[in-house]
Amino acid sequence: MPQGKPLTVPEDGLTTRQRRHRPLLIVHTGEMKGKSTAAFGLALRGWHQGWSIGVFQFVKSAKWKVGEEAAFRALDEVHTETGKGGPVDWNKMGEGWSWARKKGSTEDHAAAALEGWREIARRLDDHTHDLYVLDEFNYPLHWGWIDPNEVVETLRMRPGRQHVVITGRYAPDVLVAAADLVVDMTKVKHPMDAGQKGQRGIEW
Amino acid sequence: MPQGKPLTVPEDGLTTRQRRHRPLLIVHTGEMKGKSTAAFGLALRGWHQGWSIGVFQFVKSAKWKVGEEAAFRALDEVHTETGKGGPVDWNKMGEGWSWARKKGSTEDHAAAALEGWREIARRLDDHTHDLYVLDEFNYPLHWGWIDPNEVVETLRMRPGRQHVVITGRYAPDVLVAAADLVVDMTKVKHPMDAGQKGQRGIEW
Numbered sequence: 530m531p532q533g534k535p536l537t538v539p540e541d542g543l544t545t546r547q548r549r550h551r552p553l554l555i556v557h558t559g560e561m562k563g564k565s566t567a568a569f570g571l572a573l574r575g576w577h578q579g580w581s582i583g584v585f586q587f588v589k590s591a592k593w594k595v596g597e598e599a600a601f602r603a604l605d606e607v608h609t610e611t612g613k614g615g616p617v618d619w620n621k622m623g624e625g626w627s628w629a630r631k632k633g634s635t636e637d638h639a640a641a642a643l644e645g646w647r648e649i650a651r652r653l654d655d656h657t658h659d660l661y662v663l664d665e666f667n668y669p670l671h672w673g674w675i676d677p678n679e680v681v682e683t684l685r686m687r688p689g690r691q692h693v694v695i696t697g698r699y700a701p702d703v704l705v706a707a708a709d710l711v712v713d714m715t716k717v718k719h720p721m722d723a724g725q726k727g728q729r730g731i732e733w
Numbered sequence: 734m735p736q737g738k739p740l741t742v743p744e745d746g747l748t749t750r751q752r753r754h755r756p757l758l759i760v761h762t763g764e765m766k767g768k769s770t771a772a773f774g775l776a777l778r779g780w781h782q783g784w785s786i787g788v789f790q791f792v793k794s795a796k797w798k799v800g801e802e803a804a805f806r807a808l809d810e811v812h813t814e815t816g817k818g819g820p821v822d823w824n825k826m827g828e829g830w831s832w833a834r835k836k837g838s839t840e841d842h843a844a845a846a847l848e849g850w851r852e853i854a855r856r857l858d859d860h861t862h863d864l865y866v867l868d869e870f871n872y873p874l875h876w877g878w879i880d881p882n883e884v885v886e887t888l889r890m891r892p893g894r895q896h897v898v899i900t901g902r903y904a905p906d907v908l909v910a911a912a913d914l915v916v917d918m919t920k921v922k923h924p925m926d927a928g929q930k931g932q933r934g935i936e937w
Contacts, residue, residue, distance in 0.1 A: 553924065553935060561916045563761065563771035566778075570770025571935065573777075574800030578934040596778030603811045603818065604804060613807060660934070692935065709929070711921035712765045718915040720757065725913070730782040730864070731757060731775065731896065 551709075552690045558667060558700035559713035567712070568662050568694045569597045575692070576604055576614040580659035583652060584619045585645055587665040587697075589638060591624035594664070594733055618658070620645070642669035646680065653687040660692045667697030670704065677701040755913075756894045762871060762904035763917035771916070772866050772898045773801045779896070780808055780818040784863035787856060788823045789849055791869040791901075793842055795828035798868070798937055822862070824849070846873035850884065857891040864896045871901030874908065881905040 555571070557564035572582050584601065588594060598619055605617040620627045622641050628648060646669075652658060670677045681703050684693060695704065705711050721727070759775070761768035776786050788805065792798060802823055809821035824831045826845050832852060850873075856862060874881045885907050888897060899908065909915050925931075 551924075551929060551932075553932075556921075557767065558921075559919070562914065563767060563774075563916045563918070566774025567767035567771035567918075568774070569777060570767075570772070570774040570801065573770075573773060573804040574937060575934045577800035577803040580934060596781035597774065599781040600777040600808060600818065604807060607807045607811065614804065705921065708922060709924045709927070710766065712767045713919040713921050714767070714771075715763070715917040715919040716915075717760075717762075717909065717917050718912060720755075720913040723913070725755060728755075728757075730779045730784060733778060 552687070553692045553710060554684055554708045555692070555694045556667075556700050556704060556708045556711045557694065557696045557714065558698060558705075558711065559715055560698060561714035561716040561719070563714040564696040564698075565594065565597070565664050567714075568664060568696050569601070571694060572601070572617075572660060572662055573604075575660040576601075576608075576617065578659075579615040581615055581657070582617045582660045582662065583649075583658035584617065584662045584664065585649055585666070586619075586621045586623070587642055587645060587663070587669055588621065588623045591621060593623060596730070596733060615659070620648075639669070639672075639674040642674045646675045650683045653683060653691060653693075656687075656689045656691060658691065661694070663693065663695045665697045666695045667700045667704075670701050671697075671699035677703045680704065681707040756891070757896045757913045758888055758911060759896070759898040760871075760904050760908060760912045760915045761898065761900045761918065762902060762909075762915065763919055764902060765918035765920040765923070767918040768900040768902075769798065769801070769868050771918075772868060772900050773805070775898060776805070776821075776864060776866055777808075779864040780805075780812075780821065782863075783819040785819055785861070786821045786864045786866065787853075787862035788821065788866045788868065789853055789870070790823075790825045790827070791846055791849060791867070791873055792825065792827045795825060797827060800934070800937060819863070824852075843873070843876075843878040846878045850879045854887045857887060857895060857897075860891075860893045860895060862895065865898070867897065867899045869901045870899045871904045871908075874905050875901075875903035881907045884908065885911040 557567055575582055601617045608614045608616050622645055626645055669675045761771055779786055805821045812818045812820050826849055830849055873879045
């Protein structure tokens with residue numbers, strides 16, 4: 530809820546308006562569900578603002594998380610046809626990055642992940658999107674496929690007002706330190722503890 | 734990610750398939766952002782499955798959270814026009830419940846909240862929707878406007894396969910006890926701690 534009462538007023542020389550429009554680096558981490566869904570829920574707000582949204586899913590399989598993808602592809606079409614909302618550019622590692630010339634190179638997940646990051650860095654440098662969703666991006670950082678320090682440095686230097694949301698367990702410390710907003714999705718209770726299995730519409 | 738390895742197999746006499754399709758009661762609570770956005774992100778998956786989705790926002794102002802509303806209203810139109818996804822029925826307390834004959838009774842928030850719950854109970858009894866998003870519903874429970882025991886009993890008795898997601902701080906203990914899945918959105922870091930204010934596209 531937009532209550533907006535800051536606890537302190539920083540001595541950064543910025544006006545309230547400037548602070549209000551500062552680009553955010555947001556991290557959703559922790560063991561529990563809700564990291565990706567909250568990122569895509571946030572992207573709905575951005576879509577409504579008419580923002581250009583770039584989604585980069587660092588998932589191994591093209592079959593994962595098709596629900597969000599279908600919904601945002603539909604919203605992108607709504608934008609194209611009616612001008613409502615903003616454009617959504619959806620990219621998925623598991624099916625080969627959309628911009629990659631040779632597909633099927635995704636057997637090497639580490640190389641594919643790094644290739645994804647390189648493209649994101651280029652787009653940040655060009656101020657291509659207003660909101661970037663780097664879904665499950667914490668895993669390639671955690672596994673050492675991409676250097677977290679390089680990522681943080683690139684994010685720190687990004688021009689203009691580009692918001693970035695990064696999801697996944699095991700957010701590296703250096704990323705948490707650099708982020709403006711970090712949420713840990715903490716487990717209170719999970720149906721798999723009671724032997725229940727994942728299901729359609731809920732898990733994907 | 735759909736990994737789906739249950740920790741234990743319960744002795745409930747159900748097959749894996751039956752357990753897989755059990756209706757879930759999900760609660761997103763805690764002090765941090767992500768409770769509502771994760772619920773709406775989940776609703777995107779449900780939309781893609783063709784589910785009928787009923788959203789009930791227990792917010793005081795019609796102006797709150799317009800981003801998600803605009804996106805889901807667009808997705809509902811996509812469904813009507815193309816048959817893709819499922820229908821979305823959006824109801825907001827702050828503008829007077831859509832089914833209520835006399836509007837403007839929302840000055841009495843307690844009465845309006847209870848009226849919202851009564852309609853939800855009727856729809857659950859009729860198996861109207863496949864997924865119910867009761868956004869910010871924990872507040873009227875917390876404030877004693879609606880009896881949490883009555884809610885839990887109604888949810889326990891709901892027929893068929895109706896998933897329910899409830900968001901908001903201060904989830905009552907009896908609701909947490911009854912839920913299948915409970916996530917606490919835990920604060921690691923928030924920009925308001927550093928004096929930053931809420932902003933468009935991020936907070937709403």
